[in-house]
Amino acid sequence: MGHRAVNDFNSELKHRLDAIREQNLFRELRRVDSAQGPRINIGGKIFLNFSSNDYLGLANDPILKEAAIKAIEKFGIGAGASRLICGSLTPFHQLEETLADFKRTEAALTFSTGYATAIGTIGALMGKDNIIILDKLVHASIVDAAKLSSAKLRVFAHNDLNDLEDKLKWAGKNIEHPTSNILHPKRVLIVTESIFSMDGDAAPLREIVALKEKYGAWLMVDEAHATGIIGENGCGLADELGVGGQIEIQMGTLGKALGASGGYICGSRALIDYLVNRARSFIFSTAPVPAAAAAATAAIQFLQSAEGERRQKHLRARVAEFQSQTSNRKSQIPGAIIPILIGDESKAVEAAAKLREQNIFVPAIRYPTVARGKARLRVTLSASHSTGDISTLIRALEQIVNRKS
Numbered sequence: 001m002g003h004r005a006v007n008d009f010n011s012e013l014k015h016r017l018d019a020i021r022e023q024n025l026f027r028e029l030r031r032v033d034s035a036q037g038p039r040i041n042i043g044g045k046i047f048l049n050f051s052s053n054d055y056l057g058l059a060n061d062p063i064l065k066e067a068a069i070k071a072i073e074k075f076g077i078g079a080g081a082s083r084l085i086c087g088s089l090t091p092f093h094q095l096e097e098t099l100a101d102f103k104r105t106e107a108a109l110t111f112s113t114g115y116a117t118a119i120g121t122i123g124a125l126m127g128k129d130n131i132i133i134l135d136k137l138v139h140a141s142i143v144d145a146a147k148l149s150s151a152k153l154r155v156f157a158h159n160d161l162n163d164l165e166d167k168l169k170w171a172g173k174n175i176e177h178p179t180s181n182i183l184h185p186k187r188v189l190i191v192t193e194s195i196f197s198m199d200g201d202a203a204p205l206r207e208i209v210a211l212k213e214k215y216g217a218w219l220m221v222d223e224a225h226a227t228g229i230i231g232e233n234g235c236g237l238a239d240e241l242g243v244g245g246q247i248e249i250q251m252g253t254l255g256k257a258l259g260a261s262g263g264y265i266c267g268s269r270a271l272i273d274y275l276v277n278r279a280r281s282f283i284f285s286t287a288p289v290p291a292a293a294a295a296a297t298a299a300i301q302f303l304q305s306a307e308g309e310r311r312q313k314h315l316r317a318r319v320a321e322f323q324s325q326t327s328n329r330k331s332q333i334p335g336a337i338i339p340i341l342i343g344d345e346s347k348a349v350e351a352a353a354k355l356r357e358q359n360i361f362v363p364a365i366r367y368p369t370v371a372r373g374k375a376r377l378r379v380t381l382s383a384s385h386s387t388g389d390i391s392t393l394i395r396a397l398e399q400i401v402n403r404k405s
């Protein structure tokens with residue numbers, strides 16, 4: 001049956017999949033027959049959902065749905081082409097103005113996803129004559145972007161300012177002073193996250209800003225898990241720490257707390273104009289559906305309303321409840337991500353399966369999302385959870401994992 005070459009291809013892939021299975025790293029999609037929310041329907045069974053990054057419960061909120069429906073009625077579904085080719089639809093401009101206003105920057109640019117944002121932006125700014133210094137735990141999109149850029153890469157130990165300074169000193173020796181040659185600029189870019197996606201901790205942004213100024217490096221901060229959650233109106237950690245104006249490139253996604261889809265860069269007018277000209281994932285990709293942009297705009301406006309403020313308070317209350325009911329928490333959880341470290345991949349998968357037996361959905365996170373041997377349950381809380389939901393989760397966790405951290 002079939003052509004021999006294709007059969008050989010498939011049998012090789014099956015072998016590769018077997019190898020993935022042997023390491024307990026096989027993943028499969030679980031079909032969900034409901035909208036995202038505190039409860040999801042999987043195969044006719046209702047699960048309490050602690051897996052989503054929909055931190056404010058906006059993904060299925062009537063305010064966003066209405067904004068999207070109105071945009072569909074006026075602008076249709078498809079954007080037609082890249083925004084540089086067939087014209088740039090109003091909802092994208094409204095979103096970018098709203099974002100720049102929200103983040104207090106001169107301008108903003110949106111992309112189809114956060115992933116495409118990282119790839120396009122880092123690729124536009126950095127090339128082979130440059131050096132990129134990454135926190136060890138930055139998201140895969142940033143790692144991939146840095147690799148694709150063909151810049152030299154260095155990694156500093158997670159949130160370790162001494163190690164970052166060592167890498168900056170090394171970069172200083174290995175790169176001449178920024179030359180005036182516009183075609184071959186010598187530049188150093190530091191990239192970090194504000195709240196880390198799999199560990200939930202915060203970066204020391206003030207200190208990182210001080211270092212980047214001392215060494216004349218540029219700084220890019222990915223606020224994917226802080227936007228909508230941290231700071232006044234959920235503006236993010238950079239704003240909360242008063243360093244937003246000192247960060248060259250502020251990045252984030254519209255797909256997590258903002259409940260929609262897409263990614264963004266906020267910064268100077270010059271940065272945004274440059275990206276429009278140079279970011280390949282922006283230039284060579286069809287614009288997202290305008291309805292997603294309209295929904296994201298509604299989400300940002302919601303964050304700045306009294307009801308939005310209340311929703312953020314709800315989330316903080318749920319996080320505090322989780323913290324107060326679990327023993328030995330060393331530190332404050334700054335955002336809404338609670339990693340429960342297990343270590344062994346198969347044990348993490350087993351723990352997640354046991355939670356599912358109790359109708360609780362928490363993902364087991366394994367390599368390559370985290371390092372080998374650092375598998376974990378990743379609990380994410382949402383403003384749409386109730387106090388009772390948190391207690392249910394804690395009771396189940398107590399039976400299943402021997403919590404030491």
Ligand SMILES: *Cc1c(COP(=O)(O)O)cnc(C)c1O
Binds near residue numbers: 115
């Ligand atoms: C999710 C995530 C991204 C990618 O954003 P998408 O919009 O999901 O593509 C980028 N950076 C971090 C830190 C993330 O957690």
